[in-house]
Amino acid sequence: MRDFFAQRTSWNLSPNRYTEALEAHRRAGSDVLDLTASNPTTVGLQYHEEQLLQALTNREALIHEPQPKGLLSARQAIAAYYTERDSHVSPDDMILTTSTSEAYSFVFRLLCNPGDVVLAPAPSYPLFDFLADLQDVKLVSYELVYDHGWQIDFHSIQMAMERAAANGSRCRAVLAVHPNNPTGSYVKTGEMEELNRLCAPSDVAIVADEVFLDYSLQTEPPPTFSSNGDALTFTLSGLSKISGLPQMKVAWILVSGPEVLKAEALRRLEVIADTYLSMNAPVQWAVPVMLEERHGIHRQLMYRVRENLAELDGQLAAQKLCRRLEVEGGWYAVLRVPVTGSDEDLAIRLLRETGVLVQPGHFYDFADEGYLVLSLITEQQPFKKGISRTLQFIATTNS
Numbered sequence: 001m002r003d004f005f006a007q008r009t010s011w012n013l014s015p016n017r018y019t020e021a022l023e024a025h026r027r028a029g030s031d032v033l034d035l036t037a038s039n040p041t042t043v044g045l046q047y048h049e050e051q052l053l054q055a056l057t058n059r060e061a062l063i064h065e066p067q068p069k070g071l072l073s074a075r076q077a078i079a080a081y082y083t084e085r086d087s088h089v090s091p092d093d094m095i096l097t098t099s100t101s102e103a104y105s106f107v108f109r110l111l112c113n114p115g116d117v118v119l120a121p122a123p124s125y126p127l128f129d130f131l132a133d134l135q136d137v138k139l140v141s142y143e144l145v146y147d148h149g150w151q152i153d154f155h156s157i158q159m160a161m162e163r164a165a166a167n168g169s170r171c172r173a174v175l176a177v178h179p180n181n182p183t184g185s186y187v188k189t190g191e192m193e194e195l196n197r198l199c200a201p202s203d204v205a206i207v208a209d210e211v212f213l214d215y216s217l218q219t220e221p222p223p224t225f226s227s228n229g230d231a232l233t234f235t236l237s238g239l240s241k242i243s244g245l246p247q248m249k250v251a252w253i254l255v256s257g258p259e260v261l262k263a264e265a266l267r268r269l270e271v272i273a274d275t276y277l278s279m280n281a282p283v284q285w286a287v288p289v290m291l292e293e294r295h296g297i298h299r300q301l302m303y304r305v306r307e308n309l310a311e312l313d314g315q316l317a318a319q320k321l322c323r324r325l326e327v328e329g330g331w332y333a334v335l336r337v338p339v340t341g342s343d344e345d346l347a348i349r350l351l352r353e354t355g356v357l358v359q360p361g362h363f364y365d366f367a368d369e370g371y372l373v374l375s376l377i378t379e380q381q382p383f384k385k386g387i388s389r390t391l392q393f394i395a396t397t398n399s
């Protein structure tokens with residue numbers, strides 16, 4: 001059986017203990033206080049429903065216009081979004097895709113031969129492993145370290161590049177998640193410069209994932225990678241987080257960097273996109289309206305993230321066992337908890353004994369045990385109750 005399928009799909013598909021525990025809990029009819037909720041369409045946000053639905057009925061969509069980069073009107077609306085961030089990008093330097101995941105696949109296809117290395121931060125977003133497997137890319141971690149805030153460990157990037165070279169493989173790209181999921185840390189201006197300094201002379205591209213860029217808790221708006229000019233740079237983003245519309249399947253790749261490289265990258269990406277033409281017409285015509293939706297969604301989500309963080313901090317102030325790590329932006333908070341076993345065991349016990357669902361840090365490849373990940377876009381009442389039960393449970397088990 002195993003020989004029948006490609007090696008790249010030989011994943012262990014049996015459910016892990018955490019998933020099994022959740023299924024058993026639900027089967028038993030027990031309630032779940034879900035502090036992992038990250039689907040913006042099911043956390044009680046108000047959308048301009050009529051406007052969104054109406055935008056999807058544009059008659060222009062009855063004509064098939066096969067444009068590999070995506071409809072110009074959609075790309076122009078996205079370029080205007082960057083102008084508001086002081087980044088003047090051309091719609092010509094943009095390719096629309098159906099998701100950031102598809103954008104990663106296109107970029108990996110463009111840059112990597114089978115077995116080539118791409119560096120990704122740890123801790124970070126677990127889907128990278130699958131995206132890399134599917135494109136025959138070897139994903140190697142570099143470290144983010146925490147010391148009163150998260151920083152990129154540049155030594156670990158350099159070591160990973162040298163190790164790849166010593167093994168006869170080539171490092172083709174460094175992924176930068178800006179801000180990162182779940183650490184909520186932005187790439188600082190000095191770190192952007194350092195990334196350029198490392199990548200540009202070694203012909204290594206930067207792939208910047210900016211899906212959470214707008215959700216900053218800082219006073220200064222964070223700069224985007226979209227105008228980065230030293231290294232060849234692919235900036236990925238989309239409406240799933242910007243406008244809270246993951247079901248609409250709109251994302252993009254922006255290419256910047258040295259002119260000759262940028263032009264060649266765009267020519268080749270256009271062929272990849274032309275091969276699939278995966279964007280559909282009604283959604284592309286609706287992009288300007290869906291982008292407008294971001295104002296209301298951003299306002300609601302920032303309010304919720306701030307309220308939940310204040311609630312968390314208030315409850316944490318009344319105890320000494322747990323603390324939260326610094327958050328600069330994004331939708332998640334990381335809770336540092338006493339280590340009494342694995343984080344997965346803790347999350348499973350928490351679910352079974354209190355009905356609270358959180359994610360264990362190891363899902364995101366934290367270097368050690370003692371981390372739980374909470375979604376800050378959870379509705380406020382369940383968040384408050386869930387945190388209270390979590391801290392009580394930890395206090396009881398450590399007394």
Ligand SMILES: Cc1ncc(COP(=O)(O)O)c(C=O)c1O
Pocket residue numbers: 098099100101102125177180181209211237238239240246250251
């Ligand atoms: C860092 C990061 N990038 C990309 C995505 C997915 O975006 P999309 O829905 O556009 O594929 C997520 C989803 O949670 C994410 O956390």
